[in-house]
Amino acid sequence: MVQDSTSGGTLALVLNAGSSSLKYQVVDPASGVARVRGTVERIGTGDVSDHDAALELMRADLQNHDVSAASLTVIGHRVVHGGPDLVAPTVVDDDVLSEIDDLARLAPLHNPPAAAGIRSARGHYPDVPQVAAFDTAFFADLPAAAATYALPSGLTSSGLRRYGAHGISHQYVAAEVAAFLDVPIDDLDQIVLHLGNGASASAISGGRPVETSMGLTPLEGLVMGTRAGDLDPGLLLHLLRHGDLDSDGLEDVLHHRSGLLGMAGTTDLRDLLDAIDRRDERAKAAYDVYVHRVRKYLGAYLAVLGGADVVTFTAGVGEHSPRVRAGCLRGLERLGIVLDEARNEAGAGARRISADDSPVTVLVVPTNEELAIARQAVALVGG
Template identity: 40%
Template sequence: MNKITMPKESLIKTANPLILTINGGSSSIKFALFEAGDPLKRILEGTIERIGLSNATFRVKSSNQADNFSRLIAAPDHTAAVGVLMDWIEQHSGLDTLTAVGHRVVHGGPKYSKPQRITSEMVEELQRLSPFDPEHLPEEILLTGAFHRRFPDLHQVACFDTAFHHNLPRVARLLPIPRRYEEQGVRRYGFHGLSYAFLMGELARLAGKESAQGRIILAHLGNGASLAAVHDGKSIDTSMSFTPAAGVPMSTRSGDIDPGLLWYLARTEKMSAKQFNKMVNFQSGLLGVSETSSDMHDLLELEKQDDRAAEAVALFCYQIKKCIGAFAAALGGLDTIVFAGGIGENAPIVRARICDGLEFLGIELKEKRNVANAGVISATTSRVAIRVIHTDEELMIARSVCHALGLGMANEKRKFENATK
């Protein structure tokens, strides 16, 4: 990789600077563009999806309807996909004041706990950490390098998804394996941190600072799903662990399973570690149990006539319910539950099934509010407030960039601090 040199400080003083956020996944790139005002203003957002397949799609949605489009592109890998994105950036006349790029970096390892400018030293450290998360980190490193080569004067900032959980209590982050592995950085890290930080900021805004200091369970339920137990504004436990494959079942990830299964499959099916990793990350979860779809919406439509779909949905809800019970014990009680993510925000029946039977914890849903996807879906008699909050990782990345670069904007700085303190 070319050595990364720091851009000139004067660049961040550009009038109406623009911030591009990049959220790279294993087969997609999500991005958004913000004007760095106070507050931040989202100008457009887009995705490059199905990277590696013949029908990869590039979409942009803007407040200016004339800029909206969706088209098929050739994107056999992330290098080609980001090339298409950078070509579009160069050709778009409205992006001449692009000042910084904020990257969601899934794994920060034991070292990185705050958004930071990307340097050559950081890239070397992230390359060393790649075995921690081989599904995401190599592509994310590739994206930062591609942007530096094409736009060397742009500030680039890494925003770590593990940062929210960086200071987990020792008892929560220790893994019950030989101690020598802890010295290598093997511990519980937790993920979805950008989402959780945003949700905590929104909870403080909507319910007040006192509520945000209470005993809270955040449930980010989407293609990737995890829960976090938060007290006094700090993460005290989370369902994902050393990798994002742990915890509750997800769209294609297994969540927690018996580690002895690897040895069993190695003996009975000659399964390699690589094959096992592929199975638990891409062939399990909702897809593996249903054998039809990894999409919750599809499974809810199929469950009445397909027992496998019904079992996949039931297992998802059951495991999340168990996790809520465990985290309520870790918190010593419960004041608030927040549902977020594609499933958490848009699937009332899933929320209802998760909460059913948890009345002993003081959890009571109001059916009409739940069906309407209202902001507060708990009954007036519920001892626990149950909320649905739309998460926004891209906005959290943009705020993190402003913080890391020392851009002004007092209101946005306050929002960042409220979400990450």
């Protein structure tokens, strides 16, 4: 096992490969410090032809920071969908990579670039173990009542179920909440709201998830930047029959042209809020739909848990938009949620934003999926 020669600690390279970008960090799992972080953009263009070319650029950047292959203990990869079998961090071999490829049928926008990133990393770093961490893994043991679709059993027996996503974030944040409150995680009923360009909610009891908003794919649930979240399945049939769309066109609408973008022409909550302040009616309507959906899930998960000890906001919007947090929680005092407006507007990092007398604690806790992946990967290979 190779140690970092400059810091004396274990180092993990964490890759998050998208269709047009490659995000990377070199992380010390023990300290949580990211020694190097960067992004290669415009993959698939004349600037960066493919993921191999992106890895070359990343490798040059790492060398400029004195990070060589010999200083890496492991390379961890974020993979959105692990299906029914890949339910824990897994050392990647040819069979695992083939299964990630096959699961593109459930995450067509996410798994193919992740697989491409893994292939490139294996080629560039053949002697460094590669570990895949799956966004669905945390939700693998959802209770059957939460995971099962009410479809004929012949269909659901083929693996059609609710898998969830953003599990790496939800698991990390739930543990950070317990540490922040200095309460054993087994004693907490939690609701975690991961609000970013992608958005999801989870209900977690004793450290284990009992509900989550995303389903078979990352399309279900909350309103997102370009995804609508919950839709009547009949609406999709209607669009196929009467909307001049085939399956590829419908997929494009659902993944790329819906959500906040479809309603208001932007995926950025900051731009949306600015437009509302300019009395843009489309922006106000989109914001109302977004907040209403979060409140709907929050109320549902309070019912699923029979009441919660803590509600936590995380990810880009959840961590940085006091206005959205206030909108999601306004008027919920009868449910035990009392927001402290001054706390909500101030501070940074992990913090409490509920009033002292609020029966339900409300927190903001930054997520760190790269650190979570680094720790999972290093634990698996024995660093």
